[in-house]
Amino acid sequence: LRCGVLVSGSGSNLQSIIDATQNGTLHSKIVCVISNKQEAYGLERARKHHIPDYFVNPKEEGYDEKVLALLQKHKVDLVVLAGYLKILNNTLIDAYKGRIINIHPSLLPKFGGKGFYGIHVHEAVLTAKEIESGATVHFVDGGIDTGSILLQKKLKIEENDTPENLQKRILNQIEHKILVEAIGLLEEREASMKVLVIGNGGRES
Numbered sequence: 001l002r003c004g005v006l007v008s009g010s011g012s013n014l015q016s017i018i019d020a021t022q023n024g025t026l027h028s029k030i031v032c033v034i035s036n037k038q039e040a041y042g043l044e045r046a047r048k049h050h051i052p053d054y055f056v057n058p059k060e061e062g063y064d065e066k067v068l069a070l071l072q073k074h075k076v077d078l079v080v081l082a083g084y085l086k087i088l089n090n091t092l093i094d095a096y097k098g099r100i101i102n103i104h105p106s107l108l109p110k111f112g113g114k115g116f117y118g119i120h121v122h123e124a125v126l127t128a129k130e131i132e133s134g135a136t137v138h139f140v141d142g143g144i145d146t147g148s149i150l151l152q153k154k155l156k157i158e159e160n161d162t163p164e165n166l167q168k169r170i171l172n173q174i175e176h177k178i179l180v181e182a183i184g185l186l187e188e189r190e191a192s193m194k195v196l197v198i199g200n201g202g203r204e205s
């Protein structure tokens, strides 16, 4: 799959995909990295791996259209939101219906939606005295963290967990793994679709 990755921050989720495409775990290719934050370290990670990187200024007119144009320029067929903290408008969602995935650091549908991003998710989970948390990869529809779930993984919360170390554990032990696994699942789906098409082509209609 030709992946376009959108980031807003450090890009550790992006890094896990880069590593997986380089060590053969994934057959996909990251063809561009786009951020709404000029300083996002994720853009630096892209540059280090000679992946075209773009900052698109969210304050300028036609932000979503510019992002869409870049995705189409690179013939992206899977959009991955990896630590991307901006809500996509319908321009992108319609153009890439069913082909945009997002990773969210909670067991959706719990602790998803407006305001539940970054450290706030983990603060809310601990305040609610949950016994477990984790992360979810889901398809992006018009809502915030509301699309159908593709993959989810849990971990136990420990009694002296703080939001910071819970975030770190989820990021390193869960997010980085299930994002790669989810793309792997979509690669298999893509491959099986191709087989289906070829198979049908041979049969009398």
Ligand code: GRF
Residues within 6 Å of the ligand: 007, 008, 009, 010, 011, 012, 013, 014, 042, 082, 083, 084, 103, 104, 105, 117, 118, 119, 167, 171, 175
């Ligand atoms: C983290 O809070 C992660 O849980 C969420 O986005 C934030 C940054 O991720 N998915 P990254 O390191 O920029 O990939």
